Amino acid sequence: MKILVINCGSSSIKFKLFDMARDAQLASGLIERVGERHSRSVVNVNGHSHTSDEPIADYDQGVREILRSLTTIGDPPPLQSTDEVGGVGHRVVHGGETFCESAVVDAEVLAAIEKCCELAPLHNPANLAGLRAAAAALPGCPHVAVFDTAYFQTMPPAAYLYPVPHEWYVERRIRRYGFHGTSHRYVALRAAELLGKPTPNLITLHLGNGCSAACIRAGVAIDQSMGLTPLEGLMMGTRSGDIDPAIIFHLERSGVPLEEIRTTLEKRSGLLGLSGVSRDLRDVERAAEQGSVRARLALDVFAHRARKYIGAFLSELPQCDAIVLTGGIGENSVMMRRMILEGLTVLGVSLDPQRNDRRGPEPFCITRAQSRVSAWVIPTNEELLIARDTAELVQRGAGRGRRAETLAGTPHGA
Numbered sequence: 001m002k003i004l005v006i007n008c009g010s011s012s013i014k015f016k017l018f019d020m021a022r023d024a025q026l027a028s029g030l031i032e033r034v035g036e037r038h039s040r041s042v043v044n045v046n047g048h049s050h051t052s053d054e055p056i057a058d059y060d061q062g063v064r065e066i067l068r069s070l071t072t073i074g075d076p077p078p079l080q081s082t083d084e085v086g087g088v089g090h091r092v093v094h095g096g097e098t099f100c101e102s103a104v105v106d107a108e109v110l111a112a113i114e115k116c117c118e119l120a121p122l123h124n125p126a127n128l129a130g131l132r133a134a135a136a137a138l139p140g141c142p143h144v145a146v147f148d149t150a151y152f153q154t155m156p157p158a159a160y161l162y163p164v165p166h167e168w169y170v171e172r173r174i175r176r177y178g179f180h181g182t183s184h185r186y187v188a189l190r191a192a193e194l195l196g197k198p199t200p201n202l203i204t205l206h207l208g209n210g211c212s213a214a215c216i217r218a219g220v221a222i223d224q225s226m227g228l229t230p231l232e233g234l235m236m237g238t239r240s241g242d243i244d245p246a247i248i249f250h251l252e253r254s255g256v257p258l259e260e261i262r263t264t265l266e267k268r269s270g271l272l273g274l275s276g277v278s279r280d281l282r283d284v285e286r287a288a289e290q291g292s293v294r295a296r297l298a299l300d301v302f303a304h305r306a307r308k309y310i311g312a313f314l315s316e317l318p319q320c321d322a323i324v325l326t327g328g329i330g331e332n333s334v335m336m337r338r339m340i341l342e343g344l345t346v347l348g349v350s351l352d353p354q355r356n357d358r359r360g361p362e363p364f365c366i367t368r369a370q371s372r373v374s375a376w377v378i379p380t381n382e383e384l385l386i387a388r389d390t391a392e393l394v395q396r397g398a399g400r401g402r403r404a405e406t407l408a409g410t411p412h413g414a
């Protein structure tokens with residue numbers, strides 16, 4: 001079965017096509033600047049890259065263009081006909097408390113995703129637009145929604161409730177949800193295979209432009225660093241992560257408009273804000289090596305905050321089988337891995353500098369053989385997991401995935 005995976009952002013569409021019988025990726029690509037005057041489409045088939053600067057007006061045109069490329073580019077192209085697509089998997093950022101696993105999309109599921117738009121106003125509307133465009137282009141094909149939040153619906157109330165008036169949760173759904181769930185789930189499954197332990201205790205760190213940490217006890221996610229939105233938690237490329245909320249009132253009192261504070265915390269903080277150099281860790285590392293004090297500080301704060309979360313999550317586990325690093329930074333930055341893990345010797349992590357001095361597509365262990373807690377680099381593959389969920393639901397013919405038990409609206413803890 002061939003499965004198309006689609007990930008729609010606010011002005012972009014990423015896609016991958018898989019042949020599930022061979023677990024092989026057949027094609028991938030990206031359309032940027034959808035709806036702008038100069039779009040850019042890149043399609044990769046058989047190791048060859050094809051680019052086009054034709055304007056793409058909207059998601060409908062974008063999806064049609066992707067299907068056209070997949071049936072015409074390459075010799076032979078990855079699809080003879082669009083009828084070969086057995087299912088489409090869609091990344092959806094927010095599933096609220098409604099979805100604890102992936103779901104075949106029907107009118108009810110679409111309505112539930114729409115209801116979650118108020119929780120993720122920047123992401124869910126784009127995901128929905130992509131879903132509708134793909135459903136219009138491939139009407140006979142099952143579409144599956146895979147949620148970033150679903151994996152963390154197993155968090156207990158002690159981890160997901162904020163210590164604020166309980167009505168905020170019951171009436172406004174203000175609670176911690178956690179994001180990057182597909183990535184954390186993928187590396188946790190790979191770690192279970194690598195460790196030969198089906199239900200391991202893990203701390204997983206997804207360190208990319210967005211960064212998050214997850215705590216997994218006996219194979220079940222019990223805590224996560226991101227909250228109501230992906231702004232909470234670790235320091236990121238441009239997002240602040242945890243701050244004292246009183247900073248916002250302090251700035252507002254001194255005349256800074258609320259909207260400016262919001263965009264600063266989302267787009268001009270983190271590595272970019274502290275270093276003044278870039279949101280890209282490679283640039284910050286280079287600047288630090290060349291003597292930039294602010295760049296060095298940005299690296300120190302980044303590592304310090306990651307260590308704090310690892311320490312906190314260790315305290316939630318009976319014992320830790322592995323710390324797993326993934327995402328562009330986790331997979332590639334030898335320096336940042338060292339900065340984070342060298343500070344954890346007291347917790348039983350003994351980094352092996354030679355093992356750490358490595359990159360590559362396969363997972364590898366970066367701690368010494370005698371390390372009480374092992375650490376691993378496991379490259380993530382969110383699209384493959386979305387494709388697997390889609391194929392599984394299509395084969396099962398399932399109407400919908402299991403629904404999460406919801407506490408909102410019940411007198412829980414009242």
Ligand code: ADP
Nearest residue numbers: 207208209210279280281282327328329332333
């Ligand atoms: P996204 O969250 O957008 O998917 P990625 O997972 O690709 O992002 O991660 C992007 C981050 O990974 C950037 O900060 C980038 O600097 C960092 N990164 C990628 N390659 C390297 C490298 N070789 N060394 C250090 N950092 C790297």
